[in-house]
Amino acid sequence: MKLPLDEARALVSAQLQRAGANPVMAEATARALVLAESQGLGSHGLSRVSQYATHLRNGRALGQAQASVLRRHGGTLVVDAGEGLAFAACELAVTEAVAAARSHGIAMVGVVRSHHCGVVVDHLRAVAAAGMVGLGFSNSPAAMPAAGGRHAIFGTNPVAAVFPRRGADPLMIDLSLSEVARGKVMVAAKKGEPIPLGWALDADGQATTDAQAALQGSMLPVGAATSPKGAMLALVVELLVTAVIGAKFGFEASSFFVDEGNRPGIGQAFIVIDPGALAGQGAFLDRVEVLVAEMLSDEGVRLPGARREALRRQAEADGLEVPDALVAAWRAA
Secondary structure, three states, X not given: XXXXXXXXXXXXXXXXXXXXXXXXXXXXXXXXXXXXXXXXXXXXXXXXXXXXXXXXXXXXOOOOOXXXXXXXXXXXXXXXXXXXXXXXXXXXXXXXXXXXXXHHOEEEXXXXXXXXXXXXXXXXXXXXXXXXXXXXXXXXXXXXXXXXXXXXXEOOOOEEEEEOOOOOOOEEEEXXXXXXXXXHHHHHHHHOOOOOOOOEEOOOOOEEOOHHHHHHOEEOEOOXXXXXXXXHHHHHHHHHOOOOOOOOOHHHOOXXXXXXXXOOOEEEEEEXXXXXXXXXXXXXXXXXXXXXXXXXXXXXXOOOOHHHHHHHHHHXXXXXXXXXXXXXXXXXX
């Protein structure tokens, strides 16, 4: 059935509150999951509700955690997610980063003792709305080997960036450093569908098309068939969101895809840059448009984020397509 976005958010929030999340945490998480679903990103959307609820019930995420600023120095801050779900903490981090960048020209905020943070670029929407450039990073439970290795050490470690434009949607870049996001393998496993060769290895380090075997094994870094570059980028992100800000390494965290395990305690980092402090706001916006025009001079070029925004607007107008049985279960709970 088609479900209006506000009703979807209310139902998701209610499910999470029943599982133990406080209202602030539940509502921030519901906003993020419905936003992801509205953009066609099902692996980071409503499919995560039951996972997060189980983690709350099993103590893998603390539902009564309150995000807070742990330390502050100049344009740098650390936000403590308190071992709860990540979304309220990430919202606080980005709000603080924008404010600090207004004062200092640039800011970096880390989030520690955190959990899965969903679609990283969505956290940066507020940065673009403020006319600033944003970069976002996260680590995650070990899913990829180091270059030349066989056992999982790094997470899929997403990287995101947002660049505002004059009178147009921002450029929104979001990528996982694995060949594909692990959530896509999770969705394939739930559906009993195979995955393409080159996405993952099984537990013995062998290439596999079996999604279930891939979840027991490791993901391959982007470009792993020809280059160690993906693994090197994953190493950069891993150090940036752990050693620099004080979060746990991915190999110290239990998988998100198991019900039992530790509180992952992973990290996120957000860097916000005020272009007004550098080129100047007007000059920055002018130069972005010059580049966009050059890109679009080739037929077939699609700006990053354009498809997601089109789907989001359509969902805002028409609602989300959600299985009847799932909606009935949520309403009856």
